[in-house]
Amino acid sequence: MHLRQFEIGPYANFTYLVDDGEGGPAAVVDPSFGVEPVLAAIDERNLKVEYILNTHSHKDHWAGNADIKERTGAKVVAHRLAPLGQDLSVDDGDRVLSGRVRFEVLHTPGHTPDSVLYIFDGNAATGDTLFVGECGRTDLPGGDPGILYDSLFTKVIRLDDATVILPGHDYGMTPTSTIGREKADNYVLQPRTRDEFIRFMRE
Numbered sequence: 001m002h003l004r005q006f007e008i009g010p011y012a013n014f015t016y017l018v019d020d021g022e023g024g025p026a027a028v029v030d031p032s033f034g035v036e037p038v039l040a041a042i043d044e045r046n047l048k049v050e051y052i053l054n055t056h057s058h059k060d061h062w063a064g065n066a067d068i069k070e071r072t073g074a075k076v077v078a079h080r081l082a083p084l085g086q087d088l089s090v091d092d093g094d095r096v097l098s099g100r101v102r103f104e105v106l107h108t109p110g111h112t113p114d115s116v117l118y119i120f121d122g123n124a125a126t127g128d129t130l131f132v133g134e135c136g137r138t139d140l141p142g143g144d145p146g147i148l149y150d151s152l153f154t155k156v157i158r159l160d161d162a163t164v165i166l167p168g169h170d171y172g173m174t175p176t177s178t179i180g181r182e183k184a185d186n187y188v189l190q191p192r193t194r195d196e197f198i199r200f201m202r203e
Helices: 036-044 065-072 145-154 179-185 194-202
Strands: 002-008 013-019 025-029 048-053 075-079 088-090 095-098 101-107 116-120 123-127 164-167
Touching: 002 036, 013 036, 013 164, 025 036, 025 095, 025 101, 036 065, 048 065, 048 095, 065 075, 145 194
Parallel strands: 025 048, 048 075, 075 088, 123 164
Antiparallel strands: 002 013, 013 025, 095 101, 101 116, 116 123
């Protein structure tokens, strides 16, 4: 498996290109504004992009869908609640196979109702559910701090400590992290009751 991380767009978004080897099948995760570098990498490696995987429906995470789809014919994948007109709707526990790379869907609502993680080969593309040192905000339409607490503390932190976090934005001290490191260092993930977390997120 080959993985590339691109920081593109005006909001420090990360877009990911995952492929099964030069000339082989590939997937793009969260194509943001300004996907030209991603398209160049696709052409350079002669990749056959099969899927565009969107972690949630905020525009900075799907603004490049049309450009990728037009160039490659890839299918857009998103949670069944996402209003993206996706070609393939997925839910918790579903799997998307691109070559030998298997993406497992983990539904993590809270930032948006349709937020998901895509877990593959020891990595987790976390979108805006979890950043390096932070988590997604819950004060936008569809956000809910109580539901985000449930996602973070009953699903995300139960992933293997060695799982590499691939966040949706370059907001941290490093571009990637691990579940173990975030459990130890991320102030958002420190022990709190659900009510305490809701108050914390609303402050």
